[in-house]
Amino acid sequence: MSGVVKQSDSRLIELIAAQIGEGAQQMACKQGPDFLRQRSIAQELTHAGQRAFWGAAVESDAQLLAQGQLAVVEEYVPRLAQAVLDAVMKKHFPVVLGGDHSCAIATWSAIAKAYQAQGELGLIWxxxxxxxxxxxxxxxxxxHGMPLAVLLGHGPSALTDLYHWRGKFKPENVVVVGVRSYEPAEAELLKKLGVEIVSIEQVQKRSFASCLQEIISKVSRHTIGYGITFDLDALDPKDAPGVGSPVSNGMRLADTLEGLSLAAQDPHLVGFELVEYNPLLDDAAFTTAATCEALLKAVLHSR
Ligand SMILES: [Mn+2]
Structure with missing residues (x-):
């Protein structure tokens, strides 16, 4: 009997395809979700004991590119946000697969909105x-270089003011990790706001698992739950070559998987997002696709 109850309690994992690439310079990441779907990631997760299915697929309108990249993103974000909100309202565990990282504006605006009446959320970037x-x-x-600023309330008002609510995440509830390539203006904004950045050197010196434990406790301190958004370029190009903006000296996959399994067991994790997989830039062995699958299995394990 208890087994039956437990099963009905466990949440279905809804994989949401965020088919947008126009927010990036290398736009073929728009095909990332479809490519992963063809490799049957949902079936693999189901066989592994996690109940996952492909739910909503939301595609950007490429014709708007004539009006600029921002026009595409501004039209896209409310549509993806609605799909994510619907998934959370159905009590599904939302897993958004990009697509370029501009989709994070939709994902985390929607999840913050869904929990707004209950309290603040944290975000691990x-x-x-x-x-x-x-x-x-x-x-x-x-x-795709702007979504964190937008979620903190800085950027084009069409994006920051979704749901008529600017600043969906408070700086003290956000931590960025894996960073090794940025411009001074971005670092200045985050410093001014007081967002904590855990350097790649810390990750390499102490292990990702050790860093993540501290990060989780920080983003949980004043919140009712937290999300994780994972840009594949955080990883070393040896483990994830198929991204539009690779940067050497990144996080290694084995270390990352070990860390993510911590979050997998945490009931406060409210959603997961994996972005920037570009199948056209992957190597012949599709190393990056396999990496995506390993990351999803690690974080969805025991959910
Ligand atoms: Mn990113």
């Missing part, structure tokens, strides 16, 4: 970059 540009500071102008 795993990335080689700070993703904290504004349209004024960015040299490339690419919106």
């Amino acid at each position: 795993i990335d080689a970059h700070l993703d904290s540009h504004s349209p004024d500071t960015s040299h490339s102008g690419a919106p």
Whole structure:
């Protein structure tokens, strides 16, 4: 009997395809979710004892690119956000698969909205970059370099003010880890706001698991739960070559998997996002696709 109850209690994992690449310079990450779907990741997770299925798939409108990258993202974000909100309202555990990292604006705005009446959420941002540009500071102008700033309340108002609520995450509830490539203006913004950044040197010296334990306790301190957004470029290009903006000297996969299994057992984890897989830039052995699968299994294990 207790086994039956336990099973009905465990949440279905909804894999949500965030099919957008127009927020990046290398736009083929738009095909990332479809490519992973063809490799049957949902079936693999189900065989591994986790109940996962592909739910919503939300595709960006490429025609809007004529009006600029930001126009694509601004039209896309409310649509993806609605799909994520629907998944959370159905009590599914949301796993968003990008797509370029601009999708994080939708994912975490929606999840913050879903929990707004209950309390604040924390956010762990795993990335080689700070993703904290504004349209004024960015040299490339690419919106995938802006999502963290937007979620903290800084950026184009069409994005920051989704749900008429600016600053969906408080700086003290956000930690960035894996960073090794950024521009001064981004670092200045995060420093001014007081967002903690855990350097790649710390991760390499102490192990990711040891860092993540501290990060989880920080983002949990004043919140009711927290999310993780994982940009594949946080990893070393040896483990994840198939990304648009690779940066050497990154986190290693084995160390990362060990750390993520900590979060896997934490009931306070409210959602997971994995972004920037670009199948056209992957190697012949599809190392990066296999890495995506390993990351998903590690974090969804025992959920
Ligand atoms: Mn990113």
